[in-house]
Amino acid sequence: MNHRAAHDAGELRRERSWPLSSRPDLNLWRGNVTMTVRTRFAPSPTGYMHIGGMRTALFNWLWARHNGGTFILRIDDTDQQRNMDEALGPILRAFKWLGLTWDEGPEIGGPYAPYFQSQRGELYRAAADRLLREGKAYRCFETKEQIDEDRKLAEAEKRPYLSARRSLQLSESEIQKFLVEGRPHVIRFLVPRNQMVVIDDHIRGRVEWDAGLMADPVIMRGDGSPLYNFATVIDDTQMQITHVIRAEEHLSNTPTQVLLHQALGNTLPQFAHIPYVAAPGGKEKLSKRKLAQYRNNASFKKLCDKGDAVFTQIGLSGQAGLDPVMVEFYERVGFLPAGILNGLLRLGWSLDDKTEIFSLDDAVKLFTLDRVVKAPAGFDPDKMVSYQQHWMMQLPLAEKVAGCLPYLEKAGLIASPPTPENREFTARVIAALGDRIRLFSDVLDVAYFFRDEITYDEKEFAKRLAKEGVPALLAGYRDRIAALLDWTVENLEAALKSYCEEQSQSPGTLIHALRISTTGVPIGPGVYECVLLVGRERALTRMDQAVQRVSHQPLPPNP
């Protein structure tokens, strides 16, 4: 890509997008001071990092970096009682792997610590008390059964469900009595019903809701813990978040949050609701629970199968949830961060009508919210692989080797840790493989270079070796090169050509037979390179073996 040109194009786009920011509600300028852009990604610690969530995180990160701002990681664990290391580990791991550094959050803290909602209870309680005092929230003693009944009734009458607000009728003394009794209750926000809620979303434009149609949301549970919609509002304001960039499924949470912000007297953050990442070939939200269904998609299945094959060899098979919906899958199967990042970026964002390849640095320079696409983007594994392929081809040999070595180690193909000889030999193999390596784990496809036993592709064996005259030809060539002292690509080739000429045979016949006999498969680097990598002793042995093998097999009828 022409960086300069692309950059200029980006600048132009931004100029054109400025009118959006000239609206007072979206303006970054407050008085004379430019507010630093602050974005956040607030995952719930679930034990894995969803690829769609990663895309949302990337957009947040890019917007912060693009503006020289701050990216915050906050953990929304208001409803989690699980082991935090297990639940959060994979999420942080994904960020680290991709190089998406956070400026404030877990492990590093920051000026608005703590960054775990479970540790911020005081903040929420204080805010809830304030709303209670100001009559903007109320204690609701209604039972779940009662609420359910109201809901059903509303549905039956085909009208929107609205909170009955019976608890509002309670006198102060009754409330005190209930409280002393320890009667279970929640705190609900009193929705101001006679107003519209309006936001100017960076992606969607103006979106409106009628507050008169909204039920009073619970903001504090019976046990005194906050609900997501409430905690988010408190945290976003306290952490000075300027842009709330999140997936579209949160759009319906927005009116509640806006109302809460208003009740608290907060300055509204700007909103950007980006489309969710959809299932391959579909429009539904990509979900880890629908893997079986996604396997019907050819390219998704291809990726899954690749993963299965690799994980079996490196002892990761059966690991729960290691699938293409999770970021960790890509790391484990040998993708490059650059490939994933490029793919994620282009899933719902474009610069122009032709640029496809972006490094992270490019993306930081060029990313703007106005270029985010409105419609959900179906996840396309094939395209992900093609970005990966591009970035893998850019990678220097030494780094490719470093990336491949662990796969060979775990598969037991080389020593662990690798010996200098292992490293040197692997480098030769990777160099010969060239751009055939798309994923680091692809090196496992050439196990025949690393061990004595080989597996024949039977179909190819039958086609290329089990034919009249071929074994003899191969045996003859074997003896010819066995006598050759200096094995080089040139010498092996010259020997083959002259031998075939003497025997009045087409070189192709021998070339194919040679390849199958020494590697077992019909694909790979140049034949002579393969022979060299297999090594003198093993190559000669394998040729003998193949010739013998044919004599034990019935020859196909000669046409």
Place this chain on the structure above:
RNA sequence: GGCCCCGUCGUCUAGUCAGGCCUAGGACACCGGAUUUUCGAUCCGAUAACAGGGGUUCGAAUCCCCUCGGGGUCACCA
């Protein structure tokens, strides 16, 4: 069902706000061909889309209206 969002090649997208430069451009996949006596990569080429219907206009993918379709969300989940 209510509320909200979305609708351009199979897929990701450009073009829509400021109508003509669009007989709709690029990329991935697919199919052909060249090259490589393999595979891959590379190069060349082909197929392929404005959801539908009405308007407005000299002119509509673009503006207006209606219809249809898809999706999100409706919790003491996040």
